[in-house]
């Protein structure tokens with residue numbers, strides 16, 4: 001009987017995907033279509049094809065709408081359009097720059113830092129960012145089934161020093177609300193867990209992701225909630241994103257943002273200052289500014305440490321202290337992010 005109900009619910013879900021799921025299934029995944037929509041000529045196509053072979057293109061319409069057409073230097077375009085540079089082989093740029101493969105005691109779980117554990121809640125993303133340090137991540141090997149989730153949950157239950165579960169991915173909000181509600185219910189039954197943190201780009205890429213079904217499980221959990229968004233440029237924050245952030249705040253969520261410092265996208269004082277200002281208008285505080293991880297195929301985005309430090313020192317003169325992100329790097333083997 002119980003089973004029948006679940007099957008019926010599954011069928012209902014399969015028949016009527018949410019608005020955000022429909023938007024995701026209609027995302028642009030073809031180099032020619034992307035170039036055509038944005039008025040980019042033949043010159044861009046071969047690079048787009050070459051990069052697409054290595055890490056497929058994925059851009060939903062809601063994000064595409066924020067890209068200015070006919071501008072090959074648009075800071076949002078550069079985050080999603082592959083170029084021939086991706087085929088370059090640069091010494092020191094590797095497939096697992098953070099050496100995460102060494103820190104997975106259990107499938108789908110990464111425990112590197114004290115008191116908090118990262119759970120790979122969904123292998124999928126709603127957008128494929130060209131600079132992503134997980135572009136080579138073996139998600140198919142790390143996306144747990146329900147039985148494997150039990151192992152991860154047992155690990156959390158057994159270690160009373162863990163106070164925070166961080167849902168990561170991919171993008172954890174690419175999972176269905178049914179799966180997420182189940183997972184959060186399991187997590188909140190662990191007495192020593194205090195906080196639920198979600199690292200996601202989905203509310204930015206498809207603001208409709210922040211819908212009733214999501215707000216339902218999110219607002220009803222006893223855990224304190226933090227959502228760390230991933231936004232690199234002020235142009236990513238349109239009114240729909242502001243509205244999504246407002247809905248999250250109304251559900252009792254603390255909103256933070258992490259960015260990656262990217263050559264040609266946000267490597268200037270005006271761009272970083274505008275990002276912080278715009279984030280705050282949306283009710284979001286800057287958290288981290290990551291220096292780029294040396295991931296294979298993305299060396300053209302790298303900004304040197306010396307440049308990064310100069311930029312951040314100049315930025316201090318343009319922003320109140322609470323709008324300054326912390327410039328950090330992830331160093332394999334360290335027990336926290338490392339400030340520069």
Ligand SMILES: *Cc1c(COP(=O)(O)O)cnc(C)c1O
Pocket residue numbers: 110111112113116117118166336337
């Ligand atoms: C970045 C990261 C965290 C979170 O670190 P904070 O400094 O608390 O934001 C936790 N676990 C892993 C494996 C991470 O990479």
Ligand code: SF4
Pocket residue numbers: 124125126127128129132133134135169170171201230
């Ligand atoms: S959303 Fe995050 S994990 Fe997914 S491709 Fe972009 S940077 Fe990588």
